[in-house]
Amino acid sequence: MSTMSPMMAILSRDLRLASRRPAEALLPVVFFVVAASLFPLGVGPEAATLKQIAPGIVWVCALLSSMLSLNSMYASDYADGSLEQMLISQLSGIELAAAKCIAHWLMTGVPLLLVSPLLGLLFGLSWEAIGLMAFGLLLGTPILSLMGGMGAALTLGLRNSAVLILLIVLPLCIPVLIFGAGAVSAAESGLSPAGHFYLLGAMFLLSALGAPVATAAALRISV
Amino acid sequence: MKKLPRLFTFAAPKTFYRLATVTGPWLYAIAAAFAIWGLYVGFFVAPTDATQGDSYRIIFIHVPAAWMSMVLYMAMAGWAAFGWAANARLASMMARAIAPTGAAFTFLALWTGAFWGKPTWGAWWVWDARLTSELILLFLYLGFMALVEAIDDVRRADHAGALLAIVGAVNVPIIYFSVRWWNTLHQGSSISMTAAPKMAHTMLLSMLLMTVAFWAYAFAVVFMRARAVVLEREIGADWVQALAAKK
Amino acid sequence: MVWNSASDFFAMGGYGLYVWGSYGVTAAWMLLEPLLAARRHSAALQAVADMEDEQG
Numbered sequence: 172m173s174t175m176s177p178m179m180a181i182l183s184r185d186l187r188l189a190s191r192r193p194a195e196a197l198l199p200v201v202f203f204v205v206a207a208s209l210f211p212l213g214v215g216p217e218a219a220t221l222k223q224i225a226p227g228i229v230w231v232c233a234l235l236s237s238m239l240s241l242n243s244m245y246a247s248d249y250a251d252g253s254l255e256q257m258l259i260s261q262l263s264g265i266e267l268a269a270a271k272c273i274a275h276w277l278m279t280g281v282p283l284l285l286v287s288p289l290l291g292l293l294f295g296l297s298w299e300a301i302g303l304m305a306f307g308l309l310l311g312t313p314i315l316s317l318m319g320g321m322g323a324a325l326t327l328g329l330r331n332s333a334v335l336i337l338l339i340v341l342p343l344c345i346p347v348l349i350f351g352a353g354a355v356s357a358a359e360s361g362l363s364p365a366g367h368f369y370l371l372g373a374m375f376l377l378s379a380l381g382a383p384v385a386t387a388a389a390l391r392i393s394v
Numbered sequence: 395m396k397k398l399p400r401l402f403t404f405a406a407p408k409t410f411y412r413l414a415t416v417t418g419p420w421l422y423a424i425a426a427a428f429a430i431w432g433l434y435v436g437f438f439v440a441p442t443d444a445t446q447g448d449s450y451r452i453i454f455i456h457v458p459a460a461w462m463s464m465v466l467y468m469a470m471a472g473w474a475a476f477g478w479a480a481n482a483r484l485a486s487m488m489a490r491a492i493a494p495t496g497a498a499f500t501f502l503a504l505w506t507g508a509f510w511g512k513p514t515w516g517a518w519w520v521w522d523a524r525l526t527s528e529l530i531l532l533f534l535y536l537g538f539m540a541l542v543e544a545i546d547d548v549r550r551a552d553h554a555g556a557l558l559a560i561v562g563a564v565n566v567p568i569i570y571f572s573v574r575w576w577n578t579l580h581q582g583s584s585i586s587m588t589a590a591p592k593m594a595h596t597m598l599l600s601m602l603l604m605t606v607a608f609w610a611y612a613f614a615v616v617f618m619r620a621r622a623v624v625l626e627r628e629i630g631a632d633w634v635q636a637l638a639a640k641k
Numbered sequence: 642m643v644w645n646s647a648s649d650f651f652a653m654g655g656y657g658l659y660v661w662g663s664y665g666v667t668a669a670w671m672l673l674e675p676l677l678a679a680r681r682h683s684a685a686l687q688a689v690a691d692m693e694d695e696q697g
Contacts, residue, residue: 321557321561325541325554325557325558326541326544329544329545330544331544335540335541335544338533338536338537338540338541339537339540339541339558341533342530342533342534342537342562342565343534343561343562345526345530349526381561385557385561388557389554389557392550392553392554392557393550393554422675437643437650438643438644439643440643441643442643442654447653447654447655447656448653448654448655448656448660449653449654449656449659449660451653451660452659452660452663452664455663455664455667456663459667494674495674498670498674502666502667502670505663505666505667506663506666506667509659509660509662509663510659510663512659513656513659611671614675615674615675615678618675618678618679618682619678619681619682621682622678622681622682622684622685625682625685625686625688625689626685626688629685629688629689629692634689635689635693637686637689638686638689638690638693639690639693
């Protein structure tokens with residue numbers, strides 16, 4: 172245990188805590204499926220329409236589900252005082268933020284990614300489209316976890332933190348949505364999705380470098 | 395060391411309050427004067443456009459509003475950042491005072507844009523890069539205002555708002571360059587620093603006059619709101635008590 | 642002068658709705674916003690006075 176790096180220690184701790192309450196950990200995924208399934212009921216079951224709007228719907232629901240589990244990222248550690256201890260210790264705030272984001276992605280982003288082909292089938296997408304959508308989610312869900320971590324740190328302990336996180340983080344994640352869903356739509360209309368994926372990749376790199384720094388600063392502001 | 399007090403003399407809430415009180419009416423007067431002049435040129439001197447008819451006259455408020463929405467965001471983020479870095483209370487108060495006006499100009503830019511787009515493009519709204527990023531700007535303003543209002547501890551609210559504003563500032567260059575980077579329906583820039591403007595001189599004159607008018611107006615309103623914020627925050631201070639006693 | 646009559650001015654070559662819809666909302670807001678800011682200021686001043694009265 173003492174030979175583990177601090178980041179790995181935080182990561183494994185969070186994963187172990189989540190594994191003790193699997194139902195809670197899987198709530199975002201359940202929301203993802205339920206919310207996406209509402210659209211055919213509201214929009215009508217016409218196959219052509221569903222196929223066209225499917226990437227957008229799956230991406231929006233992935234965004235919203237990802238945001239749902241964000242306010243618990245730091246909440247319990249903040250409540251019992253361990254967050255303050257972690258910040259006072261020699262642990263770097265940036266490492267803490269990065270570890271928390273990775274944990275969130277593993278617990279929320281990856282399950283969403285794995286379930287997305289199922290939704291793709293529900294909406295009648297081709298296997299090629301499902302593959303492109305999944306690849307986009309692979310690039311996009313980490314961005315959501317990273318930006319969301321910053322939002323969670325800014326809204327620590329506030330009354331309406333869940334809604335506030337949405338309001339703060341969603342505008343910043345709109346480009347991810349645009350290019351993620353756009354990649355599939357582009358491919359469907361015969362254009363290359365490469366440009367969209369390059370931009371997603373660039374956004375991932377930018378947030379991977381910047382978000383943990385911003386999150387660490389936000390934690391010091393909030394605690 | 396002797397010069398420092400003069401430079402930062404308005405960093406004290408009390409001196410700034412006096413400055414804002416005195417300059418307020420003048421700023422409104424300047425705004426009104428330039429608006430009257432600008433609207434006169436825009437409606438009675440500038441000719442009807444060959445392609446767009448008279449609908450183009452919306453440009454005289456659309457472009458200044460859009461410019462103000464971006465400038466005010468950078469000002470807000472700048473003041474908030476300075477307030478965070480230098481722990482300067484008044485700078486953070488200034489950021490809070492700017493936010494509602496910035497959000498309003500963003501809304502007006504979108505509204506006037508929609509009313510111009512309908513006769514010109516046939517649609518009230520399109521999801522192109524410039525319009526979408528301007529809409530995101532509105533959301534960023536609203537997010538800033540919601541965050542600072544939600545946090546009870548004022549200094550934590552100031553600093554949290556500063557961080558958010560700084561992160562969101564990346565959107566402003568995106569709005570500006572969006573017409574260059576993407577194929578958008580929104581027209582490209584007609585004014586550049588290096589080439590002659592692509593519009594008639596009377597139209598350009600009116601647009602610039604209205605820009606000055608909007609700028610003066612923004613200063614006037616932000617100063618008024620900043621005075622309110624100062625009173626709210628410095629409620630315990632002696633000079634504030636004395637001020638209320640005089641009324 | 643660009644306009645032949647007042648009604649021409651208000652019609653704006655058929656684009657009256659769009660031009661005046663834009664200018665109207667902008668003008669209305671630029672009258673409302675200063676009023677709201679001024680009201681916030683007098684409310685703040687009043688709050689200070691109230692606090693002073695309480696403290697005696």
